[in-house]
Amino acid sequence: MAGADGIYSVVRRLVFAPHAEAVRHFGLSGVGFSTANHLGLDHRGALWRTPGRAVYMFSAADPDRTAVSLSFASDSPALDLLDRAEQERITRERMAGAGWLVPRLLEDMSAATDFSFSSACQVHLDRWWEGRVVLLGDAGYCAAPTWGMGTSQALIGARTLARHLAEPGEDHTRAFEAYERELRPYVTANQEIGREGARRFGA
Known part of the structure; x- marks a missing residue:
């Protein structure tokens, strides 16, 4: 199951963490x-x-x-x-x-x-997957509206996840691990720009 239901993700709240723990407000x-x-x-x-x-x-x-x-x-x-x-x-x-x-x-x-x-706001989690549930886009790693990138991150994340799930003989656990390992540096860079954008606008 993939949770791609936005920054106030119900999937994330039920499986990973409450909003107060995952969402950082600037x-x-x-x-x-x-x-x-x-x-x-x-x-x-x-x-x-x-x-x-x-x-x-x-x-x-x-x-x-x-x-x-x-x-x-x-x-x-x-x-x-x-x-x-x-x-x-x-x-x-x-x-x-x-x-x-x-x-x-x-x-x-x-x-x-x-x-x-x-x-x-940004979403920060130690891990983007748990069991058979994985998070995509703002639900897992919002970069903040001060930078945007929500749609780009979601599309790139979905493509990356699909590519790893399609690997022959690769089970979902390995696919989820590979998806996060590949995408996290990109997300980390975008989130830093998002924080800088918030500072620039006076937060």
Whole structure:
């Protein structure tokens, strides 16, 4: 059985460890969405920071749109589990009084159809498999939204696991061991970049 059910993995909680032991929070949460390209960015980004708060904007594929991240200091990843209305309320509360484009971006946030909320967290486990259960992607080794790589790590992990499981005569235990041995250095490097990203955004 493969657990690939995200950072709050039920499989991981039932077989490996509770969330409190596996999930490391870096003191940073925030929202992401897209809106009009207010700054006229062209394949460039803009970062605004003040103690405990940050805004990052980036425009690439569509010159009329920009991706926005509003980040703020937080003390728990539990904010991720709230509904959108409560996440928006908390974001407005934490970003209140900020200057620059923040008031306008908070208005844009409410109208966004691609709203997402996440905290800067990583998943750390001594082992990614137990018995006949193995973890993939964020469930086993989230690198933190401050670096991304969630989809890449999941796809590379799935391919690596499948390749080892397909080895002639190799049982699942050896396949799981080989999968983790091959992938862990890559994950470790991405997690270090994720921690650096959290520090850069003020966590």
